[in-house]
Amino acid sequence: MILRLIERTGVLLVSLAVSSVLVFAFMAVLPGDPARVALGVNASEQAVAELRQQFGLDRPLTTQYVDWLGGLLHGDLGTSYVSKAEIGPQVFDRLQVTLLLVLAGMVIALLIAVPAGTLMAARHRKVSGLALSAVSQIGVAVPAFLAGILLIMLFAVKLGWLPANGWTPPAQDPAMFLQQLILPALALGLVQGAVLTRYVRSAVLDVLREDYLRTARAKGLRPFQALWRHGLRNAAVPVVTVLGLQLATLLIGAVVVERVFVIPGLGSLLLDGVSNRDLLLVQDVVMVLVIAVLLVNFLVDLLYVALDPRLRVGSR
Amino acid sequence: MKSPFNKLALPTRAVAFAAAAVLAVSACSAGSSTSSGSSPGGDQSLSIGLVAEPASLDFTTTDGAAIPQALLGNVYESLVKQDDSGKIVPSLAKSWTVSPDRKTYTFDLVDNAKFTNDKPFTASDAVFSINRVKSAWTISLKGAMDVVAGAKALSPTQLEVTLSKPSNDWLFRMTTRIGAMFSESGVAKLATDPIGTGPYKFSKWNRGDSIVLERNDGYWGTKPFFHQITLKYFKDPTALNNALLTGTINVIGTVQAPEALSQFTSNDKYQVIEGTTNGEVLLSFNNSRPIFKDIRTRQAIRMAIDHKALLDTCFAGRGKLIGSMVPPTDPWYEDLTSIAPYDLAKAKSMLQASGAAGKTLLLRLPTLPYATSCGQVVKSQLEQAGLKVRIDPQEFPAAWLNTVFKNADYDMSIIAHVEPRDLGAVFNAKYYTRYDDPTLQQYLAAADSGDEAAQVDNMKKAARRLSEQAAGDWLFLLPNLIVADKNIKGLPQNAITENFDLSKLAR
Numbered sequence: 001m002i003l004r005l006i007e008r009t010g011v012l013l014v015s016l017a018v019s020s021v022l023v024f025a026f027m028a029v030l031p032g033d034p035a036r037v038a039l040g041v042n043a044s045e046q047a048v049a050e051l052r053q054q055f056g057l058d059r060p061l062t063t064q065y066v067d068w069l070g071g072l073l074h075g076d077l078g079t080s081y082v083s084k085a086e087i088g089p090q091v092f093d094r095l096q097v098t099l100l101l102v103l104a105g106m107v108i109a110l111l112i113a114v115p116a117g118t119l120m121a122a123r124h125r126k127v128s129g130l131a132l133s134a135v136s137q138i139g140v141a142v143p144a145f146l147a148g149i150l151l152i153m154l155f156a157v158k159l160g161w162l163p164a165n166g167w168t169p170p171a172q173d174p175a176m177f178l179q180q181l182i183l184p185a186l187a188l189g190l191v192q193g194a195v196l197t198r199y200v201r202s203a204v205l206d207v208l209r210e211d212y213l214r215t216a217r218a219k220g221l222r223p224f225q226a227l228w229r230h231g232l233r234n235a236a237v238p239v240v241t242v243l244g245l246q247l248a249t250l251l252i253g254a255v256v257v258e259r260v261f262v263i264p265g266l267g268s269l270l271l272d273g274v275s276n277r278d279l280l281l282v283q284d285v286v287m288v289l290v291i292a293v294l295l296v297n298f299l300v301d302l303l304y305v306a307l308d309p310r311l312r313v314g315s316r
Numbered sequence: 317m318k319s320p321f322n323k324l325a326l327p328t329r330a331v332a333f334a335a336a337a338v339l340a341v342s343a344c345s346a347g348s349s350t351s352s353g354s355s356p357g358g359d360q361s362l363s364i365g366l367v368a369e370p371a372s373l374d375f376t377t378t379d380g381a382a383i384p385q386a387l388l389g390n391v392y393e394s395l396v397k398q399d400d401s402g403k404i405v406p407s408l409a410k411s412w413t414v415s416p417d418r419k420t421y422t423f424d425l426v427d428n429a430k431f432t433n434d435k436p437f438t439a440s441d442a443v444f445s446i447n448r449v450k451s452a453w454t455i456s457l458k459g460a461m462d463v464v465a466g467a468k469a470l471s472p473t474q475l476e477v478t479l480s481k482p483s484n485d486w487l488f489r490m491t492t493r494i495g496a497m498f499s500e501s502g503v504a505k506l507a508t509d510p511i512g513t514g515p516y517k518f519s520k521w522n523r524g525d526s527i528v529l530e531r532n533d534g535y536w537g538t539k540p541f542f543h544q545i546t547l548k549y550f551k552d553p554t555a556l557n558n559a560l561l562t563g564t565i566n567v568i569g570t571v572q573a574p575e576a577l578s579q580f581t582s583n584d585k586y587q588v589i590e591g592t593t594n595g596e597v598l599l600s601f602n603n604s605r606p607i608f609k610d611i612r613t614r615q616a617i618r619m620a621i622d623h624k625a626l627l628d629t630c631f632a633g634r635g636k637l638i639g640s641m642v643p644p645t646d647p648w649y650e651d652l653t654s655i656a657p658y659d660l661a662k663a664k665s666m667l668q669a670s671g672a673a674g675k676t677l678l679l680r681l682p683t684l685p686y687a688t689s690c691g692q693v694v695k696s697q698l699e700q701a702g703l704k705v706r707i708d709p710q711e712f713p714a715a716w717l718n719t720v721f722k723n724a725d726y727d728m729s730i731i732a733h734v735e736p737r738d739l740g741a742v743f744n745a746k747y748y749t750r751y752d753d754p755t756l757q758q759y760l761a762a763a764d765s766g767d768e769a770a771q772v773d774n775m776k777k778a779a780r781r782l783s784e785q786a787a788g789d790w791l792f793l794l795p796n797l798i799v800a801d802k803n804i805k806g807l808p809q810n811a812i813t814e815n816f817d818l819s820k821l822a823r
Binding site: 033036047051082083084085090093094149152156157160163164165166167259260261262264265268269271272275276277278 | 369371372374377378454507508522523524525550551552554555558559561562563564713714717718722
């Protein structure tokens with residue numbers, strides 16, 4: 001158990017170090033000079049050179065990397081080339097927005113996937129199970145942004161029940177926050193829910209074929225009781241794996257949904273940064289996303305252990 | 317040397333187009349509860365939807381049209397401004413006189429203006445602001461102040477500016493962001509905390525979402541109607557349309573997808589305003605390339621393009637056909653579309669004669685919706701006339717600026733030049749058009765140094781010269797398209813200044 005924790009932590013740290021080098025190197029080779037974009041096209045070479053110096057872009061790459069990494073470790077993300085504002089608070093604000101959105105999407109996905117997937121598995125040879133299965137296939141095929149547009153057309157433009165777009169921080173106006181959260185969270189959650197449903201179904205199907213479940217039935221439990229007590233926990237292992245992977249996809253997929261719903265999240269910050277050649281900002285946001293994804297994977301690894309005692313025994 | 321693009325520093329979508337059109341006004345239902353007396357609008361608030369968010373609030377060091385669009389005239393004021401008809405009228409300067417040699421301007425300033433940091437506005441602030449353009453500004457537009465030899469305060473309300481040569485253009489540029497008046501003690505944090513004398517003061521910037529302005533209760537002039545105005549930014553045109561349709565906002569100022577207008581024109585809840593802008597959509601030629609040295613090739617390209625069909629196809633027929641680099645709101649506008657009328661047969665024979673027929677032209681397009689769609693039409697029309705056209709999309713702004721604008725590595729491109737009065741800036745040998753024409757420069761110099769009549773006369777000659785020489789092709793002029801709730805008043809018919817005047821809006 002401890003060994004496994006140390007091993008996973010080691011993998012996490014090495015991944016973080018390697019990805020920081022990759023992210024930095026990638027930004028360094030991106031075409032487009034941030035100083036020139038900031039100054040406008042007719043700026044003199046001298047003005048561009050001065051600004052490059054001010055940004056510290058004229059220093060050797062290794063120095064820039066070490067400075068950036070040092071700052072990151074201290075929680076200092078630097079100052080934007082374009083807006084001249086501290087990047088840290090911006091990223092933090094936007095990250096909160098995106099996390100709220102992703103979490104809401106995930107909750108909706110789970111609320112759909114667990115019951116629907118279980119039901120589909122339990123009725124997998126019946127018409128109702130097949131019908132559910134077909135619906136979930138459609139859900140898998142629809143991209144989140146399209147789902148978003150369709151939801152807006154129906155619930156905002158046509159019926160006028162919910163706002164079409166916008167974002168209000170929960171602290172400012174909780175009711176408005178919820179109203180504005182529903183559609184984007186649904187757009188993310190419906191699609192992810194459909195994907196997840198497929199996994200829940202196959203995981204539950206596998207479990208249903210297990211000997212211990214037959215034993216549970218034999219001792220007198222009804223099918224759903226047996227599944228509830230002995231099956232779901234076992235079915236959860238593969239589902240948690242997928243959930244971890246999906247959380248990463250959701251973080252990235254939120255970029256598009258944020259655009260459709262005009263939500264000031266990490267995704268729109270990233271897009272703006274790329275187009276303004278605000279390289280330091282882009283570098284920071286990408287790194288934050290990488291850290292988030294790696295952390296999620298790390299936590300998923302730990303969750304396995306919590307869910308499946310065999311893994312604890314296995315690694316002692 | 318002026319940069320013509322709207323939003324150099326802003327994100328891809330419809331950037332150049334964005335600045336040309338104006339703003340969208342949207343209602344902000346959450347009225348502030350602060351009571352602030354005398355204005356007719358009381359506590360009413362409004363939120364204005366724009367298409368692209370500023371990257372910074374400091375237009376002295378960050379290029380792009382979004383910042384002056386939001387702040388100029390609203391937070392910052394200049395000595396003089398343009399009225400709706402394009403005339404230069406008083407603002408912080410009550411009046412001014414020009415010396416007989418046209419080199420010395422004496423301004424009488426208002427005596428009751430003060431900055432939102434409570435410092436009074438005086439002639440020494442004006443001197444500071446004018447000198448600061450040369451010393452601290454970094455954007456290329458600052459070149460407009462190079463002609464100033466000196467500025468001094470004769471008294472707290474009297475300012476004298478001496479030019480090194482007569483220049484009509486200088487006074488005009490003083491109506492743009494170059495002329496914004498700053499307080500000496502208010503420039504420490506321009507990027508995040510702008511301080512001016514305008515009818516509105518900066519309140520809050522929710523990055524990625526909106527900028528909030530509040531009525532400046534200490535404003536020296538007529539107080540504006542709305543207590544609070546939120547400038548809200550939409551990158552996605554559909555989202556902007558939906559926001560109006562669902563009542564989240566009340567006005568779309570910059571209609572980016574004119575083909576989507578019908579849903580508003582057919583609904584009597586909305587008003588649709590259609591006027592002109594300064595945004596000439598130019599099919600630029602790289603005049604330094606051998607193929608463009610022959611005037612017949614250039615003229616043939618202009619005649620091979622059916623401009624009416626092009627406008628219908630790529631901009632839903634909205635916009636105006638212009639035959640040169642002058643919008644109808646400039647005093648020297650003439651309809652020059654007849655200089656190179658659509659004539660496919662003649663274009664074909666001219667291309668044969670010049671030897672350009674069958675040659676391949678590289679059309680490098682910025683990744684902006686109008687450029688992409690117009691580029692396809694240009695390609696197909698030129699190929700009918702016997703040219704070959706290869707389209708190469710360039711990410712806008714960064715890649716396009718570098719390849720086309722800075723390095724002039726292109727044959728043709730399409731971009732909207734949205735700066736006011738930018739004929740001389742766009743067509744010269746140093747600019748990406750690489751257009752070297754001493755005759756044109758003579759006209760421009762005479763226009764700049766002469767009196768008003770000479771200016772108009774010479775600018776007309778310059779515009780005609782460009783059109784006859786086929787220095788480029790003017791595909792069309794971007795329309796000012798605004799959709800608003802019926803009850804919003806004070807929206808501009810034409811968008812001819814760098815700013816959107818919020819002070820005139822009312823309900």
